[in-house]
Amino acid sequence: MINEQSQFIENAERLNRIRLARALAILSPLKRDLLRLIPLLFHYHRAGYPGYNGSMTPSGVFNYVPSESELAACDTLDLVKPTQHRVKQAAIEGVYSMGSMASFGQNPKSDIDVWLVHDRLLTKEECRLLEDKSSLLTGWFAQYGLEVNIYLVHPEQFSKASISEDESLHPIGQEHSGSAQHWLLLEEFYRSQICLAGKTVAWWPNAQRADELLYLGDVSHIPASEYFGASLWQLYKGLDKPHKALLKVLLLEAYATEYPDTLLVSEKVWQRTIDGDFSAANDAYYLLYESIEAYLEKQQDLSRLEIVRRCFYLKCGIRLSEFEQAKDWRYHKLRSLVDSWNWSQSLIDTLDHCDDWHCGQLQWFNEQLNELMLGSYQTLIQFASTNKLNGSFRLSELGLLTRKLHTYFSADTQQIISLNRLWSDSIAEPDLTIIYSHNDNEYCLYRCPPYSRNFIGQRAVYRSRSKAKLLAWAALNGVSTQVTTWYEFANGSGKSEYLTTAAKRLISFFDLKERRVSKMDLCQPWRYKKLILLLNFNSDPTAQWQGQEIMVDYMNANIFSLGRRQQNMLASIDIISLNSWGEWHCHHYEGEVGILNALAFIIPGIRLAAEDISIEVISCSAKLKSQFERTVTGLVQRAVRLSLQVSSSSTLVYPLKVGKVQYGIFFNSKGMVFQDLKDAKAFYQQLTMKKVIELPRPDLGNEPFTKIPDVIQDFAAHGAIQYFLRQSKHGLDVFVLNEKNELNHYVQQGANVDELVSQVSHHHAFEEPDTSTQRFNLPQFFRLIRIDGRLRAIPFGVSVDEAEMDF
Numbered sequence: 001m002i003n004e005q006s007q008f009i010e011n012a013e014r015l016n017r018i019r020l021a022r023a024l025a026i027l028s029p030l031k032r033d034l035l036r037l038i039p040l041l042f043h044y045h046r047a048g049y050p051g052y053n054g055s056m057t058p059s060g061v062f063n064y065v066p067s068e069s070e071l072a073a074c075d076t077l078d079l080v081k082p083t084q085h086r087v088k089q090a091a092i093e094g095v096y097s098m099g100s101m102a103s104f105g106q107n108p109k110s111d112i113d114v115w116l117v118h119d120r121l122l123t124k125e126e127c128r129l130l131e132d133k134s135s136l137l138t139g140w141f142a143q144y145g146l147e148v149n150i151y152l153v154h155p156e157q158f159s160k161a162s163i164s165e166d167e168s169l170h171p172i173g174q175e176h177s178g179s180a181q182h183w184l185l186l187e188e189f190y191r192s193q194i195c196l197a198g199k200t201v202a203w204w205p206n207a208q209r210a211d212e213l214l215y216l217g218d219v220s221h222i223p224a225s226e227y228f229g230a231s232l233w234q235l236y237k238g239l240d241k242p243h244k245a246l247l248k249v250l251l252l253e254a255y256a257t258e259y260p261d262t263l264l265v266s267e268k269v270w271q272r273t274i275d276g277d278f279s280a281a282n283d284a285y286y287l288l289y290e291s292i293e294a295y296l297e298k299q300q301d302l303s304r305l306e307i308v309r310r311c312f313y314l315k316c317g318i319r320l321s322e323f324e325q326a327k328d329w330r331y332h333k334l335r336s337l338v339d340s341w342n343w344s345q346s347l348i349d350t351l352d353h354c355d356d357w358h359c360g361q362l363q364w365f366n367e368q369l370n371e372l373m374l375g376s377y378q379t380l381i382q383f384a385s386t387n388k389l390n391g392s393f394r395l396s397e398l399g400l401l402t403r404k405l406h407t408y409f410s411a412d413t414q415q416i417i418s419l420n421r422l423w424s425d426s427i428a429e430p431d432l433t434i435i436y437s438h439n440d441n442e443y444c445l446y447r448c449p450p451y452s453r454n455f456i457g458q459r460a461v462y463r464s465r466s467k468a469k470l471l472a473w474a475a476l477n478g479v480s481t482q483v484t485t486w487y488e489f490a491n492g493s494g495k496s497e498y499l500t501t502a503a504k505r506l507i508s509f510f511d512l513k514e515r516r517v518s519k520m521d522l523c524q525p526w527r528y529k530k531l532i533l534l535l536n537f538n539s540d541p542t543a544q545w546q547g548q549e550i551m552v553d554y555m556n557a558n559i560f561s562l563g564r565r566q567q568n569m570l571a572s573i574d575i576i577s578l579n580s581w582g583e584w585h586c587h588h589y590e591g592e593v594g595i596l597n598a599l600a601f602i603i604p605g606i607r608l609a610a611e612d613i614s615i616e617v618i619s620c621s622a623k624l625k626s627q628f629e630r631t632v633t634g635l636v637q638r639a640v641r642l643s644l645q646v647s648s649s650s651t652l653v654y655p656l657k658v659g660k661v662q663y664g665i666f667f668n669s670k671g672m673v674f675q676d677l678k679d680a681k682a683f684y685q686q687l688t689m690k691k692v693i694e695l696p697r698p699d700l701g702n703e704p705f706t707k708i709p710d711v712i713q714d715f716a717a718h719g720a721i722q723y724f725l726r727q728s729k730h731g732l733d734v735f736v737l738n739e740k741n742e743l744n745h746y747v748q749q750g751a752n753v754d755e756l757v758s759q760v761s762h763h764h765a766f767e768e769p770d771t772s773t774q775r776f777n778l779p780q781f782f783r784l785i786r787i788d789g790r791l792r793a794i795p796f797g798v799s800v801d802e803a804e805m806d807f
Contacts, residue, residue: 008204008274009213015273015282019194022329023102033073034146038114039095039197040070041137044082050140057129058091058122062198063212091126093117093155094198094214098189100315103285104330105244107317111147115189117198117214120155127152149175158186158217171397173805179394180401181230184252187219191266191284204270219266227256228384228765229393231377232401239408242369242420243311249376250308251288254295256383265291280333285315304375307368309341310351314423319352321345354423359479360447360461362427366420374409385766395757396523396797398765399778400807403522406776407581412719416469416576416584419477429479433487434470434499435460445470447479450487468537468574469586471499475506476584482507498620502534505618506576517582519807523780523795525717526579527608533598533636534574535619535628538590541569542623559627560595561657568659569624570632573598579605592659595632596674599639599665603672604718607643615640642667669713709735709784711793716741721777723760724793725753726784732756733784739777757781757796 024032041051043066045059065084074081099113100106118130134150141148177185190203199214209215231252238245255262265287272282280286289312296305318334319325338348350361357365408417421427433450434443444460462473474480486499509532536542547563559569572590575598579585589598606613615636619628635656642652651668655677662677712724712735719739726733732748734756748756764778781796 005208005210008202008207009200011273012200012202012204015278016195016200018278019102020196023097023106023194025328026102026106030076030144031146033076034141034144034148035112035196036067036070036073037077037079038112038137038148039064040066040074040082042092042095042116042133043087043197045133046082049079051133051137053129053132053136056126057133058118058126060087060090061092061095062090064090064197089119090198091119091122091130092198093119094201095196096189096198096201097194097196098192100192100285102194103192103283104280104289104312104334105285105315107315109317111149114148114150114196115153115193116150117153117155117216151176153216155214155216158182159215171805174807177230177233179229179397180233182226183217183219183222184226184230186216187222187264187266189216190219191264191269191287203266204274205267219264221260222255222262223387224256224259225384225387225393227252227380229398231380232398232405235373235377235405235409236401238369238373239404239420242366242373243314243422246311246369246373246376247288247292247308247315249373249380250292250295250304253376253379254291256380257295259383263291280329283330286333304372307372311369313338313351314354321349321352355425357422357424357427358447358461359419359427359429359474359477360459362419362422362424363461364459365422370409381766394797395754395761395781398761399780399797400519400522402765402776402778403581403780404517404807406778407517407583409776410583412585413465414469414585414587416473416476416586418584419473419479421478427477427479428481429474429484431485431487432474432480433489434467434496435489436467441465443467443470445474449485450489464586466574466586466588468534468576468588471503471506471534471537472576472584472586475503476510480507498622502537502618502620506532506534509616516806517580519798519805520795521580521582522807523798524580525608525715525720525722525780526581526583526605528577528579528602528605528613529609530578530614531602531606531616531636532576533615533617533632534576535617535632536569536571536621537574538572538588540621541567541571542621545569545623558657559624559631561659566657566660568592569621570595570628573632575602577602577605580609593663593674595635596656596658596663596665599636600672600674602636603639603643603667604670604716606640607671608714608717613640639665639667639672643672709791711784711791712737715782715793719777721764721779723757723779723781724784725756725781725796727753735784753783753796 448454724735782793
């Protein structure tokens with residue numbers, strides 16, 4: 001047994017040396033030296049070194065002695081060479097890279113994920129100091145163009161359930177999966193890890209604990225319930241790198257179909273290692289692809305397999321069409337793979353020039369990736385539905401993940417989905433043309449001037465029933481710039497100046513920095529952050545208007561009821577909005593009362609935004625541009641003020657004539673409605689005198705909102721399911737608002753908050769009959785707690801420390 005263990009250690013260390021040599025071979029000379037310095041900077045903690053944050057930070061890596069190449073790296077980076085010594089009590093058991101490094105998945109843009117496994121006796125404060133140092137080092141490496149993500153790992157966080165939540169799990173974040181995956185994360189570490197310094201990892205099957213080894217746990221029996229959380233996490237990572245996430249989601253799907261007799265990639269790597277195979281075929285990323293290929297071929301799903309092959313090829317970053325490029329250890333294996341796929345040279349050229357893909361190619365590829373990922377997710381949901389949610393999966397993190405995914409994978413046709421640029425540096429187009437398809441009843445966007453010959457063989461890069469949404473999509477994603485010329489193909493070709501002008505103005509209002517979304521944002525009802533109103537974009541009555549604009553100003557005339565004919569000059573209004581969940585939407589209103597319907601639509605979101613909202617108005621009309629923008633801006637600002645002034649017991653009314661009809665606009669705590677005042681002459685006369693009047697609401701007793709706390713009314717938001725929970729001596733008070741803000745209230749006997757949240761979350765995740773359309777629209781949960789005498793709604797499960805963390 002001892003001899004076998006020694007043989008295993010020898011095999012593992014040999015594979016480790018080969019992997020490290022492969023990693024260094026792919027990196028540039030500078031990045032090789034930076035990689036060599038990672039363990040050295042954690043072993044030696046001294047003033048003047050990068051990452052130094054005071055004398056109390058733990059240091060020392062188990063059995064570490066710097067090599068000559070690591071000392072030479074100090075010279076390269078102008079660091080004083082350390083004195084060689086061993087520490088008596090190392091604070092760090094080992095420093096390990098994991099992920100794509102030294103694999104087929106490593107490319108020039110790959111980051112390096114580092115696990116820092118610390119001594120189990122370190123205090124919480126010592127771990128915090130190590131995390132601070134890690135953050136400083138990440139910043140230092142970034143100065144040299146190397147992205148290094150460092151994660152602290154407790155040596156027993158996988159193997160012992162007794163580790164406290166504070167010790168074992170970091171909160172979920174952009175680079176940390178939190179509780180979403182556990183054993184599957186360890187399995188990925190086992191199959192891809194490289195020991196940079198410290199203890200050899202005991203990652204082989206049936207490994208035994210030993211003082212000189214790092215044993216993190218047994219991954220041979222991964223619970224089925226974990227596949228759900230892991231798939232959610234990979235979908236979340238896919239928002240940034242979908243081609244990489246797709247491979248991992250499909251691997252989960254392949255694993256699930258073999259459950260419980262799953263042959264893990266880590267087991268395949270080990271089997272080849274003990275068989276003496278240290279070739280390019282014994283590579284974690286290659287074997288990941290091979291597992292997916294075998295699964296899809298068994299399913300006879302060749303269309304998905306083709307997309308998987310393209311993702312794998314692009315992830316490698318080797319360009320086979322560039323014959324002068326250096327041929328590293330992966331080149332010949334990849335060459336033989338591509339030959340076996342029977343790819344044409346034109347396809348290889350297209351993939352190799354992915355940096356130059358235009359918006360149409362990106363849009364098509366994004367659509368394929370999204371469709372495949374959602375298909376895998378549905379398969380994994382069905383697999384996991386027979387199991388309860390993983391006990392270690394924090395419900396607050398489930399809510400965050402699903403809410404974030406809902407903002408991207410929503411079935412809402414009004415939402416403007418951002419285009420993932422993947423590798424493309426610029427996707428700006430000099431010419432864009434809109435064509436209306438009468439067969440499909442939608443507008444189509446093409447990347448060319450409006451000449452018939454240009455459309456032969458072309459595919460529309462974007463389609464929508466809203467013309468304004470095409471404009472907004474192109475401006476938001478950088479397809480349309482200040483030098484782009486827009487055209488509308490109708491009754492022949494013609495330059496549409498109003499389109500180009502509107503697009504240029506729209507671009508200035510899209511700021512990607514505004515898309516910062518915190519955890520607290522996702523735990524609360526959405527609110528508006530920006531509103532852009534596009535006036536008369538689809539049709540323009542002013543083009544035939546014969547009046548004089550100066551007289552409109554002089555007479556202070558009403559553009560919603562102008563002249564003797566009392567004509568409403570506003571024919572259409574498009575509302576382009578950004579909310580606090582990071583979503584852009586485009587809604588279209590037209591007709592005589594379009595402006596009133598638009599106001600009624602935006603008021604609820606405005607009330608939640610308080611005064612922290614930017615409002616821009618763009619008139620696309622041929623005449624009365626300034627009058628439109630001034631009048632509509634003033635009307636919206638007035639609506640904002642009035643909606644914020646109302647209370648639960650009063651209604652404010654403001655008069656507005658639209659066309660030939662006098663309307664009263666009623667603002668109350670639920671929103672806004674409008675009503676024809678032709679049968680209320682005395683009431684309208686009173687309004688005319690006072691401009692705004694306040695009305696009591698004696699019928700409040702019949703409204704369901706009167707029987708619930710005001711704070712629930714303040715948090716109500718369309719499109720979200722919300723649970724407000726209050727523990728009382730009689731049981732658990734449960735108030736539920738559905739997507740339409742319809743109220744249900746009941747008292748649950750003998751239940752606590754955590755139990756109810758778990759039950760409801762499981763129901764919506766697995767048992768909701770309409771999961772194909774709802775997908776990620778899980779409920780939001782709030783605790784109703786009295787603070788300083790006032791009832792507050794506190795989002796469930798998010799601590800103060802992580803509330804403002806970007807997600």
